[in-house]
Ligand SMILES: NC(=O)C1=CN([C@@H]2O[C@H](COP(=O)(O)OP(=O)(O)OC[C@H]3O[C@@H](n4cnc5c(N)ncnc54)[C@H](O)[C@@H]3O)[C@@H](O)[C@H]2O)C=CC1
């Protein structure tokens with residue numbers, strides 16, 4: 454039997470990706486933080502806390518023991534973005550490729566996650582997997598496609614082949630920063646689209662917001678070295694279209710609640726699942742200011758998360774001076 458695939462993170466997405474890797478024929482070791490998640494996967498083949506209702510493959514072995522990942526041929530990293538550096542500290546001496554599947558930018562350093570991983574695990578080649586992928590659909594075997602990016606084109610192609618299935622199609626890329634920025638920014642834009650929905654502003658407004666949001670993503674991405682075609686691909690526009698129009702998105706749902714009048718703080722209090730956009734928004738605002746990129750939608754989302762009134766925030770966005778579209 455060949456070496457197993459490792460997965461770090463027993464949330465919805467880590468569990469769904471473990472199911473994908475098992476479906477591609479691999480033994481899978483899934484490191485999870487919660488004892489109840491480990492017991493549920495090993496004993497009744499279900500992650501009831503984060504991915505209920507999906508029967509998990511017997512090829513997945515859950516563990517809380519880091520040494521179980523020692524012989525992994527590749528490790529998928531699927532923790533919330535702001536915990537990634539701490540979690541990677543446990544893998545410091547690993548040399549197997551790490552595939553980062555989280556979406557965000559590190560607070561404080563403003564670093565994209567592949568640079569965090571490079572610092573934390575200096576001997577490991579780094580790749581990024583990102584795209585339109587609601588965990589419950591992927592785990593149920595419904596089809597999708599993702600971007601799998603690594604600076605080394607051969608590594609990207611090898612890792613894509615490692616996890617591919619007919620219903621899970623990775624497209625290899627060498628644009629690592631592009632794949633990361635799309636996923637991070639779309640979560641913030643999904644909150645904004647949820648606000649428009651919750652406030653009852655209509656479908657035209659949401660379409661306009663998606664288009665102007667994509668312009669915002671593109672400005673920021675290009676300033677940080679991303680390629681335009683990556684931003685217009687699966688990990689950028691593809692994921693933006695998905696999450697900006699569905700209540701299956703935690704970020705969209707958070708925005709919808711805010712738009713309907715519930716304070717953001719109340720919606721964020723005591724949640725067990727992660728809405729990454731709420732963590733990314735203030736970091737993105739700071740990174741945009743540092744790069745001198747105008748991101749009015751991101752600023753509006755930050756204001757709403759900080760408790761600004763919905764109507765006044767939307768009025769401010771709509772009363773910006775008229776400008777050219779380009
Ligand atoms: N759920 C989805 O459909 C998708 C999620 N992602 C990304 O994957 C990443 C993980 O999200 P999900 O699996 O959905 O999470 P989740 O919301 O299902 O579960 C929360 C996760 O956070 C972990 N966690 C909480 N506190 C922690 C700490 N102090 N240290 C380490 N881990 C901690 C929990 O162990 C659990 O794994 C996020 O960056 C998300 O944006 C990406 C694509 C799809």
Ligand SMILES: O=C(CO)COP(=O)(O)O
Nearest residue numbers: 584585586587702703704
């Ligand atoms: O990233 C996702 C789908 O690609 C999941 O979106 P949410 O985190 O908003 O649920």
